[in-house]
Amino acid sequence: MTTVQMTVDGVRYQDEVEPRLLLVHYLRDRLGRTGTPIGCDTSNCGACTVHLDGKAVKSCAVLAVQADGADVTTIQGLADGQWHPVQQAFHDNHALQCGYCTPGMIMAAVDLLRDNPSPSDEEIRHGLEGNLCRCTGYQNIVRAVRQAAEQMEAAK
Amino acid sequence: MTEELDAGLVAEQIRQADVLAPPDQTTEIGRRRARKEDAKLVTGQTTWTDNIQFPGMLHAALLRSPMAHARITKLDVSGALQRPGVIAAYTASDLGADQIGLPCAWPVTPDMVHPDHHPIAVDEVRHVGDPVAVVVARDRYSAADALEAIDVEYDALPAVVDMEEALKDEVLVHADKGTNRSFTWPFENGPVDDVFAAAEVVVERRFIQQRLVPCAMEPRAVVVAPLPASDEYTVYSSTQVPHVLKLMLAMVTGLPEHKLRVVAPDVGGGFGSKLQVYGEEVVCLLLARRLGRPVKWTESRSEGFLATHHGRDQIQDIAIAADRDGTIRGLKVELKADMGAYLMLVTPGVPVLGAFMFNAIYKMDAYRFTCTGVFTTKTPTDAYRGAGRPEATFAIERVMDELAVELGMDPLELRRKNWIRHEEFPYTTIAGLTYDSGNYEAATDRATELFDYEGLRAEQQQRRDRNDPVQLGIGISTFTEMCGLAPSRVLGQLSYGAGGWEAATIRMLPTGKVEVVTGTSPHGQGHVTSWSQIASDALGVPFEDVEVIHGDTKTAPMGMDTYGSRSLVVGGIAVHKACEKVVDKARRVAAHLLEASEGDIDFQRGVFSVKGSPDAKVSIQEVALATFAAHNLPEGMEPSLNSDYVLDPENFSFPHGTHLCAVEVDTETGWVQIRKYVAVDDVGNVINPLIVEGQVHGGLAQGIAQALFEEGVYDADGNLTSGTLVDYLVPAASDLPEFVTDRTVTPSTSNPLGVKGVGEAGTIASTPAVVNAVLDAVRHLGVQDVRMPCSPERVWRALHEAQAGAR
Numbered sequence: 001m002t003t004v005q006m007t008v009d010g011v012r013y014q015d016e017v018e019p020r021l022l023l024v025h026y027l028r029d030r031l032g033r034t035g036t037p038i039g040c041d042t043s044n045c046g047a048c049t050v051h052l053d054g055k056a057v058k059s060c061a062v063l064a065v066q067a068d069g070a071d072v073t074t075i076q077g078l079a080d081g082q083w084h085p086v087q088q089a090f091h092d093n094h095a096l097q098c099g100y101c102t103p104g105m106i107m108a109a110v111d112l113l114r115d116n117p118s119p120s121d122e123e124i125r126h127g128l129e130g131n132l133c134r135c136t137g138y139q140n141i142v143r144a145v146r147q148a149a150e151q152m153e154a155a156k
Numbered sequence: 157m158t159e160e161l162d163a164g165l166v167a168e169q170i171r172q173a174d175v176l177a178p179p180d181q182t183t184e185i186g187r188r189r190a191r192k193e194d195a196k197l198v199t200g201q202t203t204w205t206d207n208i209q210f211p212g213m214l215h216a217a218l219l220r221s222p223m224a225h226a227r228i229t230k231l232d233v234s235g236a237l238q239r240p241g242v243i244a245a246y247t248a249s250d251l252g253a254d255q256i257g258l259p260c261a262w263p264v265t266p267d268m269v270h271p272d273h274h275p276i277a278v279d280e281v282r283h284v285g286d287p288v289a290v291v292v293a294r295d296r297y298s299a300a301d302a303l304e305a306i307d308v309e310y311d312a313l314p315a316v317v318d319m320e321e322a323l324k325d326e327v328l329v330h331a332d333k334g335t336n337r338s339f340t341w342p343f344e345n346g347p348v349d350d351v352f353a354a355a356e357v358v359v360e361r362r363f364i365q366q367r368l369v370p371c372a373m374e375p376r377a378v379v380v381a382p383l384p385a386s387d388e389y390t391v392y393s394s395t396q397v398p399h400v401l402k403l404m405l406a407m408v409t410g411l412p413e414h415k416l417r418v419v420a421p422d423v424g425g426g427f428g429s430k431l432q433v434y435g436e437e438v439v440c441l442l443l444a445r446r447l448g449r450p451v452k453w454t455e456s457r458s459e460g461f462l463a464t465h466h467g468r469d470q471i472q473d474i475a476i477a478a479d480r481d482g483t484i485r486g487l488k489v490e491l492k493a494d495m496g497a498y499l500m501l502v503t504p505g506v507p508v509l510g511a512f513m514f515n516a517i518y519k520m521d522a523y524r525f526t527c528t529g530v531f532t533t534k535t536p537t538d539a540y541r542g543a544g545r546p547e548a549t550f551a552i553e554r555v556m557d558e559l560a561v562e563l564g565m566d567p568l569e570l571r572r573k574n575w576i577r578h579e580e581f582p583y584t585t586i587a588g589l590t591y592d593s594g595n596y597e598a599a600t601d602r603a604t605e606l607f608d609y610e611g612l613r614a615e616q617q618q619r620r621d622r623n624d625p626v627q628l629g630i631g632i633s634t635f636t637e638m639c640g641l642a643p644s645r646v647l648g649q650l651s652y653g654a655g656g657w658e659a660a661t662i663r664m665l666p667t668g669k670v671e672v673v674t675g676t677s678p679h680g681q682g683h684v685t686s687w688s689q690i691a692s693d694a695l696g697v698p699f700e701d702v703e704v705i706h707g708d709t710k711t712a713p714m715g716m717d718t719y720g721s722r723s724l725v726v727g728g729i730a731v732h733k734a735c736e737k738v739v740d741k742a743r744r745v746a747a748h749l750l751e752a753s754e755g756d757i758d759f760q761r762g763v764f765s766v767k768g769s770p771d772a773k774v775s776i777q778e779v780a781l782a783t784f785a786a787h788n789l790p791e792g793m794e795p796s797l798n799s800d801y802v803l804d805p806e807n808f809s810f811p812h813g814t815h816l817c818a819v820e821v822d823t824e825t826g827w828v829q830i831r832k833y834v835a836v837d838d839v840g841n842v843i844n845p846l847i848v849e850g851q852v853h854g855g856l857a858q859g860i861a862q863a864l865f866e867e868g869v870y871d872a873d874g875n876l877t878s879g880t881l882v883d884y885l886v887p888a889a890s891d892l893p894e895f896v897t898d899r900t901v902t903p904s905t906s907n908p909l910g911v912k913g914v915g916e917a918g919t920i921a922s923t924p925a926v927v928n929a930v931l932d933a934v935r936h937l938g939v940q941d942v943r944m945p946c947s948p949e950r951v952w953r954a955l956h957e958a959q960a961g962a963r
Contacts, residue, residue, distance in 0.1 A: 018297070029295075034207035035200020037424070039373050040457035044881035047373060075200035083198065091194040094846045097854060098680030099197030100373040100424030106198065125889040132881070134373045134425050135680050137853030137918075138889035 004068040008033060009077025017064045023057075024048045026064035027074060035076040036103055039132070046131030049104035050074045056111035058104075058130070075103035078110065085155075086110050086148040095144035097135035105131045109145045118149050182761075184689040184699050185909070188846040191685040192704075193678075196422075203421040205377035205394045210450035213379070214243055216443055217299035217453070218436070219289040219306050220462060221281035224317070224533040224874020225329070226310035228279055228288060235305035236291050241298030244447060245291045245306070248276040254442050256408045258498070259433055261400075261653035262505035264529075268339040271330040271531070273498035275435030275442075281310070282329055282497035283535050284875055285462025290439055292451060315874030319471055319492045319530040329497055329531040338495055338529035339504060343511045345586050346522030351486035355477035359559045365547045366944050367469040367494070367868035369461055369878075370540050371886050372679075374424025376464055377454040378437050380444035389444060390417045393437055396426040397717035398677055400501075400654070402709045404433040409441060420707035423679035427858070428539030429464050430679065431719040432501050436463070461879040466868055467540020469494035470507060472551045474514070477522075482565050484574045486522035487586075489514045489551070495529045496536035502543075503536055504529050505652060509544030509638075512587045516552045517596055517636045517812060518574040523586040533874045539719060541858055542916045545637045546923055553633045553924035561935065567928070568600070568609070571634045582905070589638060591810045595838065595902040596634060603814035603836040606896055612818050612832070620936055628831070629819050629933025633925035636812035639913035640725030640906075644804050657804040658722070659714035660730035662691065662738045664797040666784035668777025670697055672704045675715020676727035681915065682847045683723060687731050689843050690909070694735030696762025696776055714802065721811070721913035724843065729907045730803035737799035742779045745797075748790040749774050749782060809904045809912040813837035817925040821933040826952030828864055828930055830893040835921065838900045840912035845899075848914050852897050855918020861887050862919075863926035865945050885945075938962050 001016040008031060015030060027033040027050070036059060039047030043061040050059045051073040078084045086109050089095070096102040105128065112119065112127040119127060124145045125138065133141060196202050233245035248255065258273045272278075277286045289306050293299035316327040322336040329336055352358060379392040389411065395401050398418040406413035423430065436453050443451045455463060470493045477486040493507035511525045542549075560567035576583045578595045585591060604610075609630070616628040641647075644655030661673035672687050688702040705711050716726075739759055746764035747754040756767045765773035774782075779797070782788065786795035818832040835852055842848050865885040869878045878884040885891075903910025923944070930946045931939065938958030942950050 020297075025296075028207070032209075033200075034204070035202070037202075037204055037374065038206070039375065040881045042457065042880045042882050044886075045373065045457070075198075079199060087198040090198050091190050094190065094850045096194060096197055097682070097850055098373065098423065098425035099193070099202060100204070102197050103200050121894065125892075129888040129890040132373065132886050132888060134371055134427070134858070134886065135854045136850060137855075137857035137895065138892055139853045139895055140850060142889065142894070 002065050004064055006067050006070050006072055008072045009074055019063065019065050021064045022060055023062040023064050023067050024059035027059060033074050033076055036074045037100055039100060044132065045101070046108060047101050047104040049107040049131065051107060051111065056108050075107060078106065084110065085151045086113070086145065089144040089148035089151070093140045093144040093147060095136060095140040101131060101133040105133060105141060109148070112145070113149055113152060118153055121146065184692040185843050187689065187844065189685055189689060189699065189844050190846065191682050192688060193682060193684050204374060204424060205379055205392050205421055206454045208379045208392055208421065210381050213450040213452055214292045214294060214447065215296040215299045215452050216290055216292050216440060217303055218287040219303045219308065220459070221277065221284060221286045221288055223281060223310050223312055224284050224315035225313040226281050227313060228281065228308065229311045230307060230309035231288060232307040233289055235307055236302040239298065239302040239305055241294040242302045243292045243294065245289060245302065247289045248274060248278040251276060251442060255438065258435055258438065259404050259408055259501060260499040260503060262502045263651055264341050264504040264508050265339040268504060269333050269335060269337065270499055271333055275438045283533050285535060286497070287435060290443070292443055292447065296454070315533040315872070317532050317534055317870045317872060317874050319494050319532060322530050322532050329533055336531040338499065338531060341508050341527045343525040345588065346486065348486055348488060348522040348524040351522040352475070352477045352488065355485055356480045357478045357562055358475055359555060359562050360475040361555050361558055363472040363474065363551050363554055364943050365468040365470040365472060365550065368467045368540055368862055368866055369868045369884055370427045370429035370464065370467055372425030372427055372429055375455045375457055375460050376430065376434065376436070377452070378440045379450060379452045380440040381450045382444040382448060384448040388415045389441060390419060391437065391441060392419045392421055394423050394430060395420050396423065396430040396677055396679055396719055398707055398709055399675060399715040399717050401433055401437065405438065405441060408438060417710045420677050426679045427541040428467060428543055428719060431539050432465055458880045461876060461884070462535055465500055465536050465538040466496065467537060468547060469537050470547050472547065474551045474555050476555050476559055478559055480563065482563055482570050482573045484518055484520045486520055487515060489525045491527040493527055493529050494534065494537055495531050496534045497531060498536045500536045500538045503538045505650070506537070506539055506544045507547070508650070510548035512589050512638055513545045513548035514552050515585055515587050516549060517576055517634060519576060520586050534870055535876070541855070541919045543720065545916065546859065546920045549633070549635045549920045550924045553635065554928060557928045557931065567632050571632065575634065590807060591636070592807055592905045593902050594636065594810060594812050595900060596812060598900045599812065599836045599838050600634060600814040602898055602900055603816050603834050606836065606898060607816040607832065607834040609816065625824050626820050626822050627933040629821060629929040629931065631817040631819070631925040631927065631929025631932060633815045633921045633928065635815070635921040636810050637916060637920050638808040639721035639811055640805050640809040641720035641722045642808060643806060655804065656716065656726065657802050658716050658726035658730045659800065659802045660727065660734040661800045662734045662798060664738055664780045666781050668697065668701065668780045670695060670702045672702060672731055673712045674704060674706045674727055674731060675712060675717070676723040677707045677715065677717045678723065679718065681718065681723060682844065686724065686843045686847060687728060690728055690731050691735050694732055695738060721915040724911050725809045725907060725913045726803055726805050728843065728911065729909060730801045732909055733803055734799045734801035737801060738797050741797045741799065742776055744790055744793060745779045745783050746774050749788070805906065807906040809840070809906060811837065811839045811912040811914060811917050813917060813921055815921040815925040817929040819926065819929040819933055821930060821951060823934065823937065823955055826948035826955065828946055828951060830860070830926065832896070833893055834896045835918065836898045836900060837914070837917050838902050839914040839917060840904045841901060841910040842899070843911065849897055851914045852918045853895055855916060856895055856922045857887060857892055859919040859922030860892065860926055862923045863944055863946060865891065867945050
């Protein structure tokens with residue numbers, strides 16, 4: 001067992017964990033932060049994407065011990081009083097259907113827009129290629145990210 | 157709007173609403189409502205089955221066969237029981253008579269060979285992934301670890317993965333059955349042999365429908381919570397079919413139906429793969445009963461590749477007979493459908509459904525169809541988005557292009573010559589279905605306009621003329637489908653084990669708020685929003701005042717669930733009809749309150765008024781409260797406006813459309829790039845255009861994925877070599893183009909809202925459109941066919957083989 005400390009969605013935690021425990025299982029099973037789902041076991045689907053010190057990571061590909069001392073933001077900690085513009089844009093543009101990929105897709109999109117505040121459609125599509133959606137055909141996801149980018153730029 | 161719905165008028169309103177989105181839209185139906193479902197989904201407040209925790213809950217893990225076909229010669233779970241945290245471990249012999257076979261609800265022929273299918277394999281395994289033992293532990297890591305301590309030995313038996321090999325019966329999947337043939341289902345109408353003997357042109361082709369893995373983003377999961385004192389169980393499952401599951405669990409376990417409750421919590425997609433009664437659901441129920449504690453099982457994605465049913469996997473031999481002028485005379489289809497190792501819930505019925513779709517939108521004199529179900533040592537197949545209809549549509553639309561080549565006709569002209577003309581509806585097809593409505597001319601005209609058909613044909617010619625290394629191809633798919641499964645009498649004729657009705661209950665609460673209880677079980681389709689729109693219009697209450705309750709057999713006790721693009725056409729109409737009953741009851745109360753006769757009461761947008769005295773009025777909310785108080789009701793009236801409706805549809809619905817695809821094929825690398833994709837769908841009237849467009853987009857993605865990317869590949873030993881998301885190419889955003897979508901509106905005449913359903917249209921239409929385009933790009937270079945998925949390697953090889961053949 002190893003001791004880890006981290007801040008998750010603004011709350012500080014300290015726990016004893018097995019060294020092999022995946023960050024996503026720590027979030028879900030130990031902390032009850034079930035907003036972050038698991039969609040695969042090969043780091044392909046991106047459903048479990050969270051922010052680790054502000055950068056998007058697939059939390060199934062990070063050990064809890066690797067996140068020791070880190071600041072983790074999940075989909076449950078993204079809204080700050082009101083929805084993040086990306087959350088709002090996903091809703092407005094019907095960019096989700098079953099919603100299982102949505103937490104990871106939104107977290108990946110937020111990170112993408114940090115790196116590239118006004119991406120082209122092509123850049124959005126490539127920027128999100130690590131996140132799979134089986135429902136939407138991505139068209140409305142691209143539209144939502146574009147709209148969020150415009151709104152975030154306008155708000156600057 | 158609320159009473160007699162003028163379908164044509166609504167269609168026109170919807171059309172305008174969709175284009176102009178006027179802010180003063182007065183009906184909810186047709187409005188682009190952002191979904192009520194989204195709030196929890198975009199904030200992570202969802203209840204996926206794997207999120208559910210109970211005190212003392214145990215975790216189950218299954219040991220699965222690594223062999224495609226083998227006898228189990230040794231199986232000892234005692235080592236697993238020594239591991240820390242392990243509570244129990246069972247084999248088939250431990251479970252004994254408790255584990256009764258899994259159900260197949262669709263015995264398509266009386267003599268269908270239906271082998272036993274146990275949740276945990278008994279003595280012999282028949283596909284990689286067949287479970288051999290189950291471990292139950294305090295947490296999921298301990299359960300997974302303990303699997304390694306199970307001592308199991310196998311005596312390998314030969315695998316058989318190819319259907320034609322299997323039909324030789326040299327290697328038997330089920331030795332006791334003596335054959336790998338499950339059934340042969342025939343259909344014939346018209347003088348087929350005469351028509352083919354006399355035909356001026358006959359084109360014969362063989363098409364291969366590769367095996368697909370559905371890959372809903374949420375892996376399956378089950379939690380069973382027992383109440384040991386009264387032998388009652390709540391089963392939470394990531395399922396499309398909580399009602400079917402409850403009934404089937406009662407039937408296969410012998411537990412009384414009224415002691416079971418099945419809940420489909422938030423479900424992350426299904427696409428048919430969760431239209432099933434799975435062994436893990438039965439096993440978790442048995443474990444919870446034996447151990448008296450809640451038990452959870454969650455599949456990993458790689459496990460799901462082996463354990464969740466697959467789709468497609470057919471060999472299609474198709475022959476079409478026509479006159480030289482292009483008039484189709486007859487069609488013959490010989491289908492071989494891979495069942496995999498066992499028959500699951502509707503495995504045999506899926507390819508048989510195709511019988512009614514191979515003839516598609518075309519008129520002809522004669523049609524013969526046979527379907528043979530074949531066992532192989534592979535994961536069982538069953539419904540996958542479209543279920544029998546995409547396969548059929550692919551074959552007919554591909555062979556139409558081949559016939560056009562043979563005749564030297566434009567493929568669009570060939571289709572125009574043979575399709576059912578708008579004025580000919582209703583039309584009974586050669587397969588015996590009566591298409592109630594359709595306007596193939598309108599959809600095609602709109603599609604060709606959006607596509608710039610003539611312009612792209614001109615560019616194609618230029619590229620051919622200059623031997624451009626990147627060639628252009630145009631693919632057409634003028635498809636229809638049968639949706640709204642299904643009239644119960646038809647299902648009975650097809651030997652399906654249940655009916656096709658759907659139930660709805662409307663509860664008018666005292667404050668005038670409304671609860672809609674539906675028997676459909678959405679997992680991404682947005683029923684909460686669409687049913688709210690239907691109820692809002694029918695009852696004249698605000699959209700926001702409607703809640704929709706679903707997916708729990710305790711709160712929504714009657715239902716047939718969600719699959720086959722049935723939910724709106726059957727379940728949504730049931731909501732509409734139940735609302736009408738509420739209004740009828742409320743009208744009686746209103747008449748009483750207003751001291752008028754019922755016949756003199758008008759109902760408009762939630763307000764009852766006396767004809768000729770518009771000031772004498774009462775709102776439906778006031779009526780609801782007055783009914784609740786029950787102080788002053790008409791003589792003999794029950795103090796309730798609540799109403800039920802169970803709708804058995806009178807016919808299927810027949811969405812249709814014209815999809816046009818332009819691809820660029822790099823003849824040097826085999827790379828296929830979709831340049832333009834136009835989908836014009838006619839799904840009748842539309843409740844929510846936003847949701848309809850989303851369904852079309854997602855359907856297109858899955859159909860295109862079959863055409864270009866996805867294949868469940870088995871090696872000769874029966875190993876699934878594309879068994880993870882690394883090897884099985886579910887397309888990402890960067891793999892897909894921007895789609896151009898539009899609609900024409902030809903309302904169904906078989907239901908009062910004129911709706912047709914949309915869940916599968918995109919998937920059904922797009923696969924042949926893309927493959928036809930690929931072939932159209934390279935046919936002049938001598939390529940006759942490219943097997944799906946049309947990967948760069950396959951296209952490159954086809955081009956090189958064609959060149960070698962030409963030398």
